[in-house]
Amino acid sequence: MEIYLADLHSEVGKVFHFEEDFIPHCEDISFIEPVHVKLKLVNLGKEVLIKGSLKTKIKLVCSRCLREFPYELEAKIQEIYLWDIPIQRNISPGEIIELKDEDFKFVLEKESLFLDPLVEDIIRLNIPVKPLCRPDCKGLCPGCGQDLNLGECECSKKIQVDPRWEPLMKFMDKKEGNR
Numbered sequence: 683m684e685i686y687l688a689d690l691h692s693e694v695g696k697v698f699h700f701e702e703d704f705i706p707h708c709e710d711i712s713f714i715e716p717v718h719v720k721l722k723l724v725n726l727g728k729e730v731l732i733k734g735s736l737k738t739k740i741k742l743v744c745s746r747c748l749r750e751f752p753y754e755l756e757a758k759i760q761e762i763y764l765w766d767i768p769i770q771r772n773i774s775p776g777e778i779i780e781l782k783d784e785d786f787k788f789v790l791e792k793e794s795l796f797l798d799p800l801v802e803d804i805i806r807l808n809i810p811v812k813p814l815c816r817p818d819c820k821g822l823c824p825g826c827g828q829d830l831n832l833g834e835c836e837c838s839k840k841i842q843v844d845p846r847w848e849p850l851m852k853f854m855d856k857k858e859g860n861r
């Protein structure tokens with residue numbers, strides 16, 4: 683998805699609104715719904731402020747039960763791009779250069795902005811490290827591998843109390859009973 687910025691570039695202070703659905707080309711993210719991007723672009727003179735949000739639905743694998751589930755992803759977007767400023771400098775090997783703020787910003791080399799990499803980065807940053815199909819997912823039994831969301835397995839019934847703990851367990855039961 684490309685946004686044409688010639689009109690925005692023509693005047694400092696100009697504001698441009700953009701709203702579109704599209705699917706970025708990234709093979710390792712499976713989209714169930716296209717990404718809905720809503721942006722406001724402001725020409726600040728030297729820079730372009732890009733502010734807005736995105737929303738989509740992707741397929742993730744639950745880190746506990748290993749099942750696929752649909753995940754609704756929403757994120758804010760706020761970036762500043764520099765207009766047309768070449769970062770080419772003649773740096774000799776070994777030379778230490780001081781980095782300015784501008785070196786950490788994106789640069790717009792032409793009067794359009796290719797949105798896919800930005801959108802892709804934001805989506806990746808907002809995918810949970812340990813996705814859960816639901817907050818209370820019970821996961822798989824470490825003994826037999828059964829999905830415990832579907833019911834208890836035989837393993838849990840086989841857990842026996844170490845005989846050495848029995849007096850303590852009885853004591854605990856009594857205490858519970860006294861409450």
Ligand SMILES: [Zn+2]
Pocket residue numbers: 744745746747748749814815816819820821
């Ligand atoms: Zn799960």
Ligand SMILES: [Zn+2]
Pocket residue numbers: 823824825826827828835836837838
């Ligand atoms: Zn089990």
